[in-house]
Amino acid sequence: MKFGVVIFPGSNCDCDCCRVVEQVMEEPVDLIWHEADSVDGYDCIILPGGFSYGNYLRAGAIASHSPVMGAVKEAAADGKLVMGICNGFQVLTEAGLLPGVLQRNKNLRFICKFLHLKVEHNKSAFTNACSPGQVLRIPIAHDEGNYYVDPKVLAEMEEKGQILFRYCDADGMVSAEANPNGSLGNIAGICNREGNVMGMMPYPERSAEEILTSADGRLIFESVLRHLKEL
Amino acid sequence: MYRAKIFITLKKSVFDTQGQVVRKALQALNFSGVEDVRMGRYIELQLKAADRSTAEATVRDMCERLLVNTVIEQYRYEVSEA
Numbered sequence: 011m012k013f014g015v016v017i018f019p020g021s022n023c024d025c026d027c028c029r030v031v032e033q034v035m036e037e038p039v040d041l042i043w044h045e046a047d048s049v050d051g052y053d054c055i056i057l058p059g060g061f062s063y064g065n066y067l068r069a070g071a072i073a074s075h076s077p078v079m080g081a082v083k084e085a086a087a088d089g090k091l092v093m094g095i096c097n098g099f100q101v102l103t104e105a106g107l108l109p110g111v112l113q114r115n116k117n118l119r120f121i122c123k124f125l126h127l128k129v130e131h132n133k134s135a136f137t138n139a140c141s142p143g144q145v146l147r148i149p150i151a152h153d154e155g156n157y158y159v160d161p162k163v164l165a166e167m168e169e170k171g172q173i174l175f176r177y178c179d180a181d182g183m184v185s186a187e188a189n190p191n192g193s194l195g196n197i198a199g200i201c202n203r204e205g206n207v208m209g210m211m212p213y214p215e216r217s218a219e220e221i222l223t224s225a226d227g228r229l230i231f232e233s234v235l236r237h238l239k240e241l
Numbered sequence: 242m243y244r245a246k247i248f249i250t251l252k253k254s255v256f257d258t259q260g261q262v263v264r265k266a267l268q269a270l271n272f273s274g275v276e277d278v279r280m281g282r283y284i285e286l287q288l289k290a291a292d293r294s295t296a297e298a299t300v301r302d303m304c305e306r307l308l309v310n311t312v313i314e315q316y317r318y319e320v321s322e323a
Binding site for chain 1 (some may be wrong): 251255258259262307308312313
């Protein structure tokens with residue numbers, strides 16, 4: 011199973027993703043430069059965290075028009091798995107591959123900390139190694155993670171099982187107190203209607219090894235591999 | 242040559258966190274008459290176009306495709322001869 015990690019100018023979590031794929035999951039991975047016009051040959055493409063193009067205009071806005079994104083859109087339309095983490099999630103919403111938008115955090119602060127996520131269901135290519143309702147301990151580090159989407163679209167997303175992760179407390183309780191950034195419905199991660207494009211604000215690659223105090227993030231990568239091997 | 246002034250603001254239905262913080266700060270400075278603050282983005286650009294209506298159409302296209310995120314933002318523009 012071959013992974014590709016895209017580098018935009020200003021990406022800074024590309025090497026973390028590569029490390030997890032290559033050394034923790036023991037699968038091959040390539041770095042893909044943002045000027046590439048093809049992403050053929052990859053089973054899963056990761057858009058990593060960082061500050062693509064300095065987040066000028068809006069987070070992810072400029073990156074969403076870079077040459078590689080044309081190829082990523084084609085791959086997504088072909089059913090290839092695409093995973094956006096943090097800034098990668100912002101790029102995917104700006105590119106129109108995922109619904110909604112990530113606004114400034116409600117408290118207007120950059121938040122960097124470990125927190126808990128509730129897995130909504132395990133029928134997704136990105137959560138099948140989890141149990142439904144499982145609580146994962148994974149860190150966030152963002153200034154713009156306040157998810158918003160039109161209420162009508164949200165209702166449709168809920169119905170279609172497009173909400174994958176919600177911020178919760180250590181016991182799995184989804185509450186206002188457990189919401190770090192003001193996200194609608196405590197949403198931390200979603201997928202598209204087809205289920206092959208996923209975006210999440212928390213960083214699974216920063217919590218995929220016990221030495222990092224949590225290996226829960228590994229479950230996301232395991233899910234992807236399990237899904238790909240079952241195809 | 243035309244000059245376009247583009248004003249981008251959050252839609253009324255979207256809560257403006259920054260605006261609320263600025264409103265409170267203004268009130269703290271005793272500007273007690275301030276009832277609401279909405280923050281936005283201002284873009285000024287110069288462009289070549291055959292005529293005014295072409296320039297306006299181009300500006301609209303720019304807004305829809307890049308400058309504005311129409312999920313949460315709205316925009317208006319003024320186009321004049323530079």
